Amino acid sequence: MPFFRYDERLGIPVPRLAKEWEMYSAEEQFAILTEWEEIRGRIPDRIMAFERLIIEMQERLGLEDSFDESCRLNGEISELASRVNDLNIWFRTG
Incomplete structure (x- = not known):
């Protein structure tokens, strides 16, 4: 039985x-x-990748005029921030 399973989200x-x-x-x-x-050892790279995406989305959010699109971007940013948080928890586990 494998000891690990791939988490698509993370x-x-x-x-x-x-x-x-x-x-x-x-x-x-x-x-x-x-x-x-x-x-x-790969977790910090995953965190940095998500953080780069968050920064890109925040920049797009700052230029966005559509309320609906702003809400969508905020939701995506929140999801990415949640992934960063989960990765930080896994990184401290060990």
């Missing part, structure tokens, strides 16, 4: 453990931690 694999941590053998724990550290 753009990284996240842990998917089938049992309590203590139930894994030392070798399995080592393998899980090794893979997680490799994944975790």
Whole structure:
């Protein structure tokens, strides 16, 4: 059973453990931690990519005259900010 599943929303694999941590053998724990550290190392790049998109959308929002389009952009910015928050939580997990 794989220990990680790809999260489309975040753009990284996240842990998917089938049992309590203590139930894994030392070798399995080592393998899980090794893979997680490799994944975790990519999180800052994902955060920066989302932050760049947020900045682009904020710039577009500043020029937008349409209320409906402004609302749509605000919703997208909020979703991207939520992803950044979730990635920061995953980054601190480890």
